[in-house]
Amino acid sequence: MHPNLITMSVSKKEFKKVTTHVLQEMKRRGEKIAMLTAYDYTLAGLIDKAGIDVILVGDSASNVMAGHETTLPITLDQMIYHASSVIRAIDRALVVVDLPFGSYQGNSKEALNSAIRIMKESGAHAVKLEGGQEIKESIIRILSAGIPVMGHLGLTPQSIYKYGTYSVRATEKEEAERLLEDAKILETIGCFAIVLEKIPAKLAAQVAKEVSIPIIGIGAGNGVDGQVLVLHDMLGLNTDFSPRFLRRYLNLGDQIKTAVGQYISDVKSLDFPNEKEQY
Numbered sequence: 001m002h003p004n005l006i007t008m009s010v011s012k013k014e015f016k017k018v019t020t021h022v023l024q025e026m027k028r029r030g031e032k033i034a035m036l037t038a039y040d041y042t043l044a045g046l047i048d049k050a051g052i053d054v055i056l057v058g059d060s061a062s063n064v065m066a067g068h069e070t071t072l073p074i075t076l077d078q079m080i081y082h083a084s085s086v087i088r089a090i091d092r093a094l095v096v097v098d099l100p101f102g103s104y105q106g107n108s109k110e111a112l113n114s115a116i117r118i119m120k121e122s123g124a125h126a127v128k129l130e131g132g133q134e135i136k137e138s139i140i141r142i143l144s145a146g147i148p149v150m151g152h153l154g155l156t157p158q159s160i161y162k163y164g165t166y167s168v169r170a171t172e173k174e175e176a177e178r179l180l181e182d183a184k185i186l187e188t189i190g191c192f193a194i195v196l197e198k199i200p201a202k203l204a205a206q207v208a209k210e211v212s213i214p215i216i217g218i219g220a221g222n223g224v225d226g227q228v229l230v231l232h233d234m235l236g237l238n239t240d241f242s243p244r245f246l247r248r249y250l251n252l253g254d255q256i257k258t259a260v261g262q263y264i265s266d267v268k269s270l271d272f273p274n275e276k277e278q279y
């Protein structure tokens with residue numbers, strides 16, 4: 001049977017709060033997981049009320065919130081600030097926070113300290129780290145402190161200077177085999193889910209089939225257990241970024257520019273405020 005048919009035949013069970021166990025149960029039942037990024041109180045509250053399963057406080061905040069070209073400059077303190085704003089807004093979603101570049105690659109003790117700071121100072125529910133075999137010790141140490149870890153393989157933006165481009169990863173056999181091996185390592189050591197970014201759909205579907213933990217794709221096709229997009233991209237707030245995998249659900253950027261243009265003209269023409277809009 002086609003995977004979509006399985007999903008459609010499963011009746012959606014409503015969970016009061018989404019936990020890592022709920023996600024594993026969703027994979028088991030064939031119900032797809034919907035994940036989006038958020039970095040602030042207002043938008044996090046809206047997407048939580050809309051019923052999103054997982055909110056990722058991604059280090060993409062470095063791009064969309066701070067205007068940096070890469071995710072490398074964002075700091076642990078800045079991630080904690082974004083994460084605590086998100087946490088104050090949510091009732092239902094599981095909130096996962098990216099460990100930023102430089103806060104975990106050096107050694108496992110530093111990785112643990114960074115993860116503990118995120119959990120303690122923001123109230124987040126889990127952390128995400130980019131990489132496989134090479135950061136295994138860090139992940140094991142974080143897990144041993146009782147902190148749930150989401151993995152991230154494929155295109156890993158924190159390594160952009162190693163690869164030099166944001167193009168599709170694991171198109172060659174050797175890299176595809178290494179990715180599958182890394183996914184199995186992450187599953188074995190105890191990660192609760194893995195993000196697969198920008199890899200061939202066929203490979204992503206194979207990973208989702210061969211590992212028992214949920215696989216969340218971005219640019220990885222629909223044979224996986226869930227999808228994630230950057231909120232600002234799917235709302236059309238950020239129009240300079242148009243990869244093939246991105247579906248825009250709104251053109252909020254254009255709507256905001258039109259609304260602000262109208263406000264400017266109302267102020268200049270003395271139309272705003274009118275008699276009812278003053279004391």
Ligand code: KIV
Pocket residue numbers: 037056057058059060061098195197218228230
């Ligand atoms: O930082 C981020 O937004 C991410 C997603 C692209 C998965 O890691």
